[in-house]
């Protein structure tokens with residue numbers, strides 16, 4: 740059988756859409772590109788809250804991404820009901836984001852709403868810690884968590900779509 744060429748939307752969601760979810764978006768896109776699968780995914784990010792709408796990515800997230808060869812761009816936006824109703828994978832950074840997204844989704848939702856660290860072999864089911872009020876060490880820790888979780892998520896989606 741010919742593998743499906745369908746594009747899977749993957750939306751990463753945190754609270755503000757300036758620290759964790761733009762980092763996850765950039766890391767996932769980078770890993771997919773490294774595996775020759777960039778065109779198989781429409782990668783995006785959003786926040787559950789609207790405090791930072793229109794702002795660029797936090798400079799500390801940009802710095803940690805740059806240290807790993809990844810450039811982060813884009814402006815913060817708030818997640819919408821349409822985001823959690825259309826088919827695709829919606830990845831919450833922590834349990835609070837997950838609750839919010841499940842509450843936002845309608846009965847007709849066709850999205851698969853999951854937790855980022857459901858894919859983390861080190862501490863499955865934990866939250867990606869919010870680094871906003873901490874120091875730069877927190878951003879490196881968040882990077883490591885996001886990178887290993889994104890690798891496992893990509894493995895799972897690649898298997899599922901027959902993309903490799």
Ligand code: 4NP
Nearest residue numbers: 753754755756757758759871
């Ligand atoms: P994020 O981090 O959810 O990873 O983007 C935060 C950004 C802003 C705030 C909290 C967390 N804030 O309270 O403004």
